[in-house]
Amino acid sequence: RKEVEQDPGPFNVPEGATVAFNCTYSNSASQSFFWYRQDCRKEPKLLMSVYSSGNEDGRFTAQLNRASQYISLLIRDSKLSDSATYLCVLNSGNTPLVFGKGTRLSVIA
């Protein structure tokens, strides 16, 4: 099983839709989890950290399910500007952060 797995997409959704991405991980000892956003030909930027109890930032909600070893990102009321690639990121033991390959989202007018 790969360390971090994401559906590459693309997810094509209309404006205003709700969309959710999952990311599964293999190392049950992983402790830190993040979602990053990467626009086309730009660097990745932190979108939000993922806390055990789940957390929300405006239209974005992140959840962690340790039992099933996945994290999720929910985007409500999608905007055109949400079009990007979303990277699942976590630590795997004591090594540097591990980045997923990303899920591409396209929000269509």
Add this chain to the structure above:
Amino acid sequence: DVKVTQSSRYLVKRTGEKVFLECVQDMDHENMFWYRQDPGLGLRLIYFSYDVKMKEKGDIPEGYSVSREKKERFSLILESASTNQTSMYLCASSLYRLDTQYFGPGTRLTVL
């Protein structure tokens, strides 16, 4: 606000040339990282450093070396560039080892 800068946005080099990619961060971060990103392969860690004059191999160190003489600067060196090193190179830094990483804008390197 963390700022990570990279010396060039675009670079074109010839096979066999020695290439230096510079990265500077202004937030006194201990940890710095070099990645390359290729379509379909995601971000791959080349080298990282947790302190000045310290370096550790990442997942794909072959063909690369690094230098960290000062805390704020981390250089990636391609001793003899090859066409398969054509890629986007991204530098990042973090305050703590397993903490959020902040990325520079990237250098798109083409080796002809």
